[in-house]
Amino acid sequence: MKQVIKCGEMLCTDKKTVIKNAYIYIDGNVIVDVREGSEGPDHKSYTLIDLSDKFVMPGLIDTHVHTNMNGGPTEMEKINSMTIGSVAIISLKNAQADLMGGFTTVRDEGAYGFTDIAIRDAINSGVAWGPRIFCSGLAIGSTGGHADSHFSPYMSSSMPFGQIVDSPDEARRAARYTFKYGADQIKIMATGGVMSVGDDPGSPELSYEEMKAAIDVARSRGRISSAHAHGGGGVKIAVKAGIATIEHGTLMDQECLDLMKEHGTWLVPTLSAGYLIAKHGVAAGIPAFMVEKTELVVESHFKCCKAAYDQGIKIAFGTDTGTPFDVHGHQQEEFELYTSVGISAMDALLFATKNAAELLQWQNKVGSISTGKLADIVAFDKSPLDDIKVMKNVTFVMKDGVVYKN
Numbered sequence: 001m002k003q004v005i006k007c008g009e010m011l012c013t014d015k016k017t018v019i020k021n022a023y024i025y026i027d028g029n030v031i032v033d034v035r036e037g038s039e040g041p042d043h044k045s046y047t048l049i050d051l052s053d054k055f056v057m058p059g060l061i062d063t064h065v066h067t068n069m070n071g072g073p074t075e076m077e078k079i080n081s082m083t084i085g086s087v088a089i090i091s092l093k094n095a096q097a098d099l100m101g102g103f104t105t106v107r108d109e110g111a112y113g114f115t116d117i118a119i120r121d122a123i124n125s126g127v128a129w130g131p132r133i134f135c136s137g138l139a140i141g142s143t144g145g146h147a148d149s150h151f152s153p154y155m156s157s158s159m160p161f162g163q164i165v166d167s168p169d170e171a172r173r174a175a176r177y178t179f180k181y182g183a184d185q186i187k188i189m190a191t192g193g194v195m196s197v198g199d200d201p202g203s204p205e206l207s208y209e210e211m212k213a214a215i216d217v218a219r220s221r222g223r224i225s226s227a228h229a230h231g232g233g234g235v236k237i238a239v240k241a242g243i244a245t246i247e248h249g250t251l252m253d254q255e256c257l258d259l260m261k262e263h264g265t266w267l268v269p270t271l272s273a274g275y276l277i278a279k280h281g282v283a284a285g286i287p288a289f290m291v292e293k294t295e296l297v298v299e300s301h302f303k304c305c306k307a308a309y310d311q312g313i314k315i316a317f318g319t320d321t322g323t324p325f326d327v328h329g330h331q332q333e334e335f336e337l338y339t340s341v342g343i344s345a346m347d348a349l350l351f352a353t354k355n356a357a358e359l360l361q362w363q364n365k366v367g368s369i370s371t372g373k374l375a376d377i378v379a380f381d382k383s384p385l386d387d388i389k390v391m392k393n394v395t396f397v398m399k400d401g402v403v404y405k406n
């Protein structure tokens, strides 16, 4: 099918500018031409989609979601009583909500039983519809750490959240196991977390040797690696061991930022996660220990994000959607949180398009509206550069040339 989108305004992420009256020519699922101000030579053979009163931009990319969960105050407890099959079905629905919210690509940052891979493959093969998914499979962490059991290390379960490793050899084996089942990357738990019982977000949970063994497996396959990391100690170990992306980075000092700059490490701040737990609190049913731990990191979280931005560290959009009150398809508040700390609206949009595509190493496929890229396109009634809150109201969604919302 040949389609042409007539745009009012179109965000050019490569030139960091807005083009008026552009035409996007699409053949099947690929953008074949982009014209500024005038129609292409073969215009009449394309079916017109008139977005001449809209702000058009590349499909959004969220590089940190959990398709297994959907924002309830105690999602981990819920999942604990479900079969892997049930979790997979719910995960598909959550991913579909992301797409309807404008997120044509998401990275799942850790899922039970390779359910992220199941839904990715169902979508890619046409069995189901949904966004493009970049998968981590089972996360890798230490005994008693953030990935142990259901964030509750005292429980035993036939369906653990992550793989438990306590030596470099075990870390290497876990990384290989993850790729064996089709993951696109590995996810390691470099420090404790706020949603897990009894661990400390500030403390490292894997040694340099353990992290390096897992990361080297990813590197040798040309794959990226990702670290959940709050405290500076864990961030530094992960960066020195060659991690590609630091998630959260809530308690970083200047040495962390210097190391990330030196190594070209990405930061995915996920400001929404801590902000929403602190905002809703115990009154909304979130366990007290989670709220208490969040309150210890949330202020520093925003400061670290701003410092990283000011110092030119590479940042990509990610929300930790699935965590308490962070709901699939409604994670656009992250854009407002960026601008609240002084990040420009243009850069916030680039975080979720050009930058996120580069983080995934998918810059040849997605992240910009240009010839040869996949036809993942969204539109808004007004320009988010004038009012970033507009991001909450996507009015047009196309993925792979198929219109899901108009």
Ligand SMILES: [Zn+2]
Residues within 6 Å of the ligand: 064, 065, 066, 109, 320
């Ligand atoms: Zn997460």
